Amino acid sequence: MIRFALSALFLLVFSGCSQEETWAVQVGGANVDSVFGIAGLEDGRACITGTFIATADFGTRARPLTLDSGGYSDIFVSCYRADGTPEYVTHFGVTQKNDQPRAITALPGGDVAVTGFFSKTLGTEPGPVLQAPGRANADIFLARVDANGNTVWARRFGGTKADSGRALATDGDGNLLLAGTFQDVIPYTENGVGHKLASAGSRDAFLFKLSADGDIIWARRFGGSASDEAFAVTATDNGTIVMAGIFAGEASSGDLPARKSAGYNDIFVQAFSADGVPLWTRTLGGAGQEYVGGLTATGDGGVWLAGSFQQEMVLPGGGQLVSEGSTDAFIVYFNSDGNLQRASSFGGAEVELVYGITAAADGSLWLAGHFQGEADLAPGSATSVYRASGTADTEGFVLALDSDGNHRDALLLAGDDVAIANGITVSAGGAVIATGIFGKDMQIGSGDKLTSRGKSDVFVLRTSL
Template sequence: MKKNYSIQLEKIGLRPLNTTIKSLTILIALLTSHALLAQNVQYEWTKKFGGSGNEQVNSIATDATGNVYTTGRFGGTADFDPGAGIYNLSASGLSDIFVSKLDASGNFVWAKKFGATLHNLGNDIAIDASGNVYVTGTFRGTVDFDPGTGVSNLTADNSYDAFVLKLNSSGDYVWAKSFGSSYSESGNSIDLDAAGNVYTTGLFRDTVDFDPGTGINNLIADGSRYYIFISKLDTDGNFVWARSFGNSLSNQEDPVISVDENGNVFTSAPFGGTIDFDPGVGTSELTSLSEEEDIFISKLDTDGNFVWAKNIGHVNGEIGVYSIDHDASGNTVVTGGFGGTIDFDPGVGIGNLTSESSDGYVLKLDASGDYVWARLFGGPSIQDGNYIHVDAADNIYVAGRFYGTVTLDIDGVETNIISIQNEDILFLKMDANGNYIWAKGLGGTSRNYGKAITVDASGNVYAAGDFQGLVNFNPGTATNSLSSQGGRDVFIMKLSCAVDISTSLAGSTISANATGATYQWVDCNNGNLPIDGETNSSYSATINGNYAVKVTSGECSNISDCVYIGTADINEKAVTLYQLFPNPTTSKVVITNFQSTISSINILDVTGKILASFTPTSSVIDMSMLPTGIYFIELFEGESKSTHKIIKQ
């Protein structure tokens, strides 16, 4: 099992390559097996960059047009143009942070570097709807975070500090913030909500001011223990709030974070002993079952208030968690590694899985933190799952590692996947029910690591990692080999799993244009929940609203854009008749042209859940008690309805 990463590395501020928080490496030799290459999953390309030192990638993300962004660290001089051109960057210290952008075809767009005299590391990356780039990580000394001609220095307090950096889509500097004390702080994981607020989690000791502006918002870690922090900044880098959890372990592994569209914050990390996970005035204590460590998964609302916390563990096992994500319905998935027997059900039920040595797992909880399912992938040797991503169709992708043999049940067939020599790369796809759809493995004679995986809006899969020596990156029968230049180099690869998700509209009937597929129509106004019985290629709406179709062809699936129906039996009143202002709002909205014939009003969140339903007595709708986020307000008048999207700040 991997454990005690961060604190043991306090003096150098880095994780070792084989224990990076988002580094998952699985190797596979049977490259012609159906389990490894589904017929309609196609290899597109692999690109690499590197140089005289060791390069390490930690995270990957895509934007709306399929551009690919990565972050990590590099040493010496490295060429970040994977094509025929040359774009060399030289590290200022022992290792520098890099941020790289390729287009959807793998062509070089830009690369930026940040560093000082010692070790600096980019840990995680996120992209907003406008293509702005957000990075968090760790730095030491004085670092200029403006990669252009300007200067924007941040100086770490004595040791390593955490940073949050924002660049625009061209790689130009927007802002950078840091948090630190006389000890080492790390920014490990980052995510955004629909309004562009920035959430970061990591570790800190002593007293740290998490307000990067002129204000002061100190959080205090007692004694010699590392605490977990969660920080929220707005899109301009201004402080919103910060919360912390104490820890009874002297050696704390890095936390990970995922944020849904409403700004609910899901965090996970290993812990030991008893911890109060309510950062407010209340108390919600969890006690680890294992003498070693359990993991927790917690949920805060967008204002940092406690919602729930769960712990996973067993007296006869130990477990680590390395990545977290969520789906459109607020279900949470995590991945990591475990040994022994672990009860993955945090409730009164039992969800035991047993590992022969060290296996990878995927766990799914619902929006209330209740157990849905858990799956393992493993064998007699070492396996881990260290990066997880959920696509728009609720498919789950994992990047990981293994050594020896991994056994997976794919389409009801027990499939053995055998490593070549050392630890190699694995990428897995599962459906929303935890069934394995495909697995792809890459390897060579050296250790090779799959670090990250993501999916674009068209269903294309992008994966990244680092490798050494000669590796064939084509998981099919062809050969597409790359060799590392110096020590370890970074690879980025693309697999296409595109499905035709275009639709046609005739009146109140929507039709999927794909043929020979399977279909499931969903209600976009209700968290993309499936509509019972609607599995034909066409759907006729009886109620006005937004609808989409999930199209599955072989091992590939994706969900269409939502289509608005305004001609069903219940008519939608023209939106110009009623307008709501101000929008965005901080407290109240006013209905223009308000009429007493408006019989009722619903307020819904982005999942379609009705938060309030009432009969209006005036033109004013009070939203002051709602947390910041995106809401929909429905106005009903007779047989008509109008729907309005409101942003609460």
């Protein structure tokens, strides 16, 4: 683990933006560096998790600081103060395997938790080392990292096949909510008693509620005879836990009626009580592919779901959204009873994907994603057309919406290669912080430009639009 004093990563203050304390930082080396999640902390910091290959630069030009993975893909966690200067960077990895994180969430007191998957062995700083069974293809890891970058504890979950943690959140009591996918059986311990979570088919979604010490309080599954996976989870102020993912064929949770997909795979939204009782299930889908981008809870107990779809997507209650082209983005809102209140889509003739959504204290919504060519980024009947201005056809965006899901503004990330915003959070104090990847050069709105050190680098930026 490397801890910084008052140094900064390659830090830019947007020269073309009037907002105060608007900045961008960069992480990377000569290879492919990626980011998979971002979390806003109660003290105003933001932390990201991703992967790097061989060496990656986490320091300043005047004082280079690097991490070395030994030539393979290792996991990193790095945190930044409200002004963009780094707090620490730490990494996980031991064996010559490609381990990957998938999500990060903030815990009370300034700690974070990270989940993903690993093969064989995963080392943390200063420990422990997690060991997967010899027959396991991939196992789930969950680790808590304190405000100094030290691992407090680490847990392994999984059976003999491929399992992965995909999403993380915390509830109002500081408990952890871990969602993902598993095959066959996951053994686990609850209150000192051994249990097994068994898949109903090829692959099922799972949800664990854990204490802040990493002990499982309860475990639930959603699925059927085909392949089912969870990609997002959140907790509302009234204690309801909502998980979203994709499913195929027929799938269910607990004693709730099974739902049947309309196409190859559809989206499911499954709600549980704080005690793990399945409350309601909603599905969205059609003949094309659907993708889950994220979930975020609102102050009135409801949730917004963001994602992408192809062709036509049938909504709960019988309405539908129609794609304008190859793949469009969507947002939908469910109230605390699971009733659909709002639904709208946006996009153009090519591909628009949403990778993250978050709600601010005032109810405003922020989305991270990318679009191609020319696209209308205003959900619903309003129009706000943007055109990719870089030499690459794929351009990232940070999209600001009001509490009803109406377009307010957008920050575009234009590059000479791919530029994608794939994570977004709102920290304490209302700072909106996004993360993503870019190759070659990336211009941030009308302001400054970042230049990649290798094949792809990671960016973190703060904006208020």
